[in-house]
Amino acid sequence: MMVFRGFALKYGDNIDTDVIIPARYLNTTDPKELSEHCMEDLDLDFKNKVKEKNILVVGENFGCGSSREHAPIAIKASGVQCIIAKSFARIFYRNAINIGLPILEVPEAVDKINEGDEIEVDFDNGIVKNISTGEIFKTFPFPPLIQEIIKKGGLINFAKERIKGGK
Amino acid sequence: MGMTITEKILADHSEKKEVYPGELIFAKLDFILANDITGPLAIKEFEKIGAEKVFDSERIALIPDHSTPNKDIKSAMQSKMLRDFAKKHNIKYYYEVGRVGIEHALLPEEGLVLPGDCIIGADSHTCTYGALGAFSTGVGSTDFAYAMATGEIWFKVPESLKFVYYGKLPQWVTGKDLILQTIGYIGVDGARYKAMEFTGEVIRTLPMSDRLTICNMAIEAGAKNGIIEPDEITLEYVKGRAKRDYKFYKSDSDANYKEIYEWDVSKWEPVVAFPHLPSNVKPISSISKDIYIDQVYIGSCTNGRIEDLRIAAKILKGHKVHPDVRLIVTPATPRIYMEALKEGLIEIFLDAGASITPPSCGPCLGGHLGVLAEGERAVATTNRNFVGRMGHPKSEVYLANPAVAAASAILGRIAAPWEVEVKD
Ligand code: SF4
Numbered sequence: 229m230m231v232f233r234g235f236a237l238k239y240g241d242n243i244d245t246d247v248i249i250p251a252r253y254l255n256t257t258d259p260k261e262l263s264e265h266c267m268e269d270l271d272l273d274f275k276n277k278v279k280e281k282n283i284l285v286v287g288e289n290f291g292c293g294s295s296r297e298h299a300p301i302a303i304k305a306s307g308v309q310c311i312i313a314k315s316f317a318r319i320f321y322r323n324a325i326n327i328g329l330p331i332l333e334v335p336e337a338v339d340k341i342n343e344g345d346e347i348e349v350d351f352d353n354g355i356v357k358n359i360s361t362g363e364i365f366k367t368f369p370f371p372p373l374i375q376e377i378i379k380k381g382g383l384i385n386f387a388k389e390r391i392k393g394g395k
Numbered sequence: 396m397g398m399t400i401t402e403k404i405l406a407d408h409s410e411k412k413e414v415y416p417g418e419l420i421f422a423k424l425d426f427i428l429a430n431d432i433t434g435p436l437a438i439k440e441f442e443k444i445g446a447e448k449v450f451d452s453e454r455i456a457l458i459p460d461h462s463t464p465n466k467d468i469k470s471a472m473q474s475k476m477l478r479d480f481a482k483k484h485n486i487k488y489y490y491e492v493g494r495v496g497i498e499h500a501l502l503p504e505e506g507l508v509l510p511g512d513c514i515i516g517a518d519s520h521t522c523t524y525g526a527l528g529a530f531s532t533g534v535g536s537t538d539f540a541y542a543m544a545t546g547e548i549w550f551k552v553p554e555s556l557k558f559v560y561y562g563k564l565p566q567w568v569t570g571k572d573l574i575l576q577t578i579g580y581i582g583v584d585g586a587r588y589k590a591m592e593f594t595g596e597v598i599r600t601l602p603m604s605d606r607l608t609i610c611n612m613a614i615e616a617g618a619k620n621g622i623i624e625p626d627e628i629t630l631e632y633v634k635g636r637a638k639r640d641y642k643f644y645k646s647d648s649d650a651n652y653k654e655i656y657e658w659d660v661s662k663w664e665p666v667v668a669f670p671h672l673p674s675n676v677k678p679i680s681s682i683s684k685d686i687y688i689d690q691v692y693i694g695s696c697t698n699g700r701i702e703d704l705r706i707a708a709k710i711l712k713g714h715k716v717h718p719d720v721r722l723i724v725t726p727a728t729p730r731i732y733m734e735a736l737k738e739g740l741i742e743i744f745l746d747a748g749a750s751i752t753p754p755s756c757g758p759c760l761g762g763h764l765g766v767l768a769e770g771e772r773a774v775a776t777t778n779r780n781f782v783g784r785m786g787h788p789k790s791e792v793y794l795a796n797p798a799v800a801a802a803s804a805i806l807g808r809i810a811a812p813w814e815v816e817v818k819d
Contacts, residue, residue, distance in 0.1 A: 229675065233541060238500050242584075242672065244779075246760075246779070246781040246782065246783055247781065247782055250783050250788075251762055251784075252760070252766075254461075254760070255467060255469035255470045255473060256469055257435055257473075260500060260815075263611055268789040269782055288584060289583060289584040289587065291582060292584070292617060293519065293781060294518075294519045295519040295521075295533045295534060295535055296433065297436055298436070300535075301436075315652070317587065317617060318587060318617065318619055319519055319533055319535060319614075323534075323535035323536075323537065324538035326535060327537055340676075371419055371420045375417075377549075382442055382537070383540075384443050384537060386541075387540075387541045388498045390545065391444065391446055391545070
């Protein structure tokens with residue numbers, strides 16, 4: 229069972245990968261180093277805010293732009309538990325699933341959550357609860373193949389088993 | 396029910412008769428690629444999988460194009476990782492500095508990505524190869540690692556959107572303007588998760604270079620892939636260079652499209668995408684004449700091909716770059732560099748006062764070879780103008796075609812090509 233509880237940190241639409249982790253820091257793959265610069269071109273205080281508020285609540289097309297997996301890695305290493313968005317850009321969506329960063333698309337929840345609200349996310353059933361206001365939002369759970377990848381802890385573990393199984 | 400070209404390629408590569416939008420499939424891959432930024436991360440993941448060898452050492456390209464020639468110690472370490480891995484696994488298409496070009500210009504030129512292929516690349520602009528009639532899409536490093544080990548990857552079959560362009564393309568309006576204007580109409584997420592199929596009489600007469608530019612920027616509308624049905628022009632392009640067999644697919648006449656857009660382009664103009672989104676486009680004639688600039692960049696996987704350099708040279712010939720402007724020109728591959736040299740284009744650029752860089756992504760992603768300072772403004776023939784894309788978070792990037800970029804370099808402000816006298 230994957231259930232997360234925490235406080236909301238909000239940002240807007242079209243947050244792109246150049247903002248999430250600027251190219252000037254792409255000379256490393258170290259998650260901790262990447263997390264040091266996560267979102268800094270958008271919000272210099274992100275690093276501190278995320279210590280208190282580690283459920284990201286964002287608008288449309290989150291993670292658009294480059295294919296850099298450094299983006300979800302930087303977010304995950306910053307301590308973010310889970311991201312709720314109106315929508316994700318497709319490569320970011322894939323990358324998040326593949327590295328095991330929980331994400332959910334729940335458009336109506338995003339508008340009704342204020343920064344700082346306490347949130348509970350039931351990932352398996354696709355339920356987001358705004359504890360501060362009592363509102364509950366539902367979305368479709370992931371399709372079976374994706375659930376399997378997530379259940380195995382990401383694509384790499386999934387691959388290990390597939391290779392072992394002679395596929 | 397008929398299928399689109401995208402659906403047919405995906406069906407054939409997953410050994411199915413038909414596939415449907417939304418269906419999850421595993422598809423076999425004809426070719427995969429990664430670069431010096433995404434590759435090292437993928438190599439680490441590949442090692443975690445525990446596979447002893449790659450699925451096929453002749454279907455993988457590792458291309459150190461982003462921070463090379465290496466800009467600092469850390470990027471040198473990343474390139475070394477790529478190089479060592481390529482040696483260890485006998486990767487046939489590893490390109491060393493001096494022979495390397497920008498991946499999405501290099502691979503079509505080398506005949507390594509071909510019509511009918513199913514391709515993934517750990518780089519978002521992998522969608523470029525759709526111009527050849529391939530299904531090609533950008534993924535992350537973990538996907539690439541998985542593909543290196545297994546030769547396949549999971550996909551959700553995308554819905555298709557059809558874009559039909561008809562009429563007569565006015566002078567100075569290029570593939571770059573078609574795609575920027577399209578993104579302007581549908582927005583940066585207007586094609587999210589979807590296939591963009593480009594067609595119509597205008598596309599049918601476009602040379603491969605413009606087609607590559609158009610498909611290159613499909614990702615800027617959020618698309619999974621951009622694609623153009625192959626035709627005579629495609630055949631002409633791949634004939635002499637193909638390193639493998641290829642296959643032409645076409646959409647059925649009763650294929651299903653989520654949406655069909657039709658535009659008469661006869662009155663379109665060159666456009667400029669203002670900061671900080673590629674969709675923020677304005678026709679050149681509507682732009683005020685006082686947007687002064689500090690730098691002009693002509694290059695990248697979008698517009699760094701020989702055709703682009705020819706257009707820029709045509710405008711720059713006999714002119715000088717404005718005293719307050721730095722013009723940086725990057726031929727996208729060594730072969731393009733050589734052609735530009737032989738055709739006298741490099742001389743024109745140098746005479747005008749431009750700086751020529753080696754083939755590299757450098758300035759396009761604010762990596763090196765021309766990074767912007769705080770408050771600076773650039774006109775670039777690249778594909779992204781996000782905050783901080785080419786340098787300081789408070790710098791600005793205006794996207795344009797090579798003719799607009801060259802004219803702007805001469806006049807020191809955003810300018811239309813017809814404002815400059817062409818000296819033949
Ligand atoms: S030229 Fe720019 S957009 Fe193209 S691959 Fe290089 S960094 Fe990416």
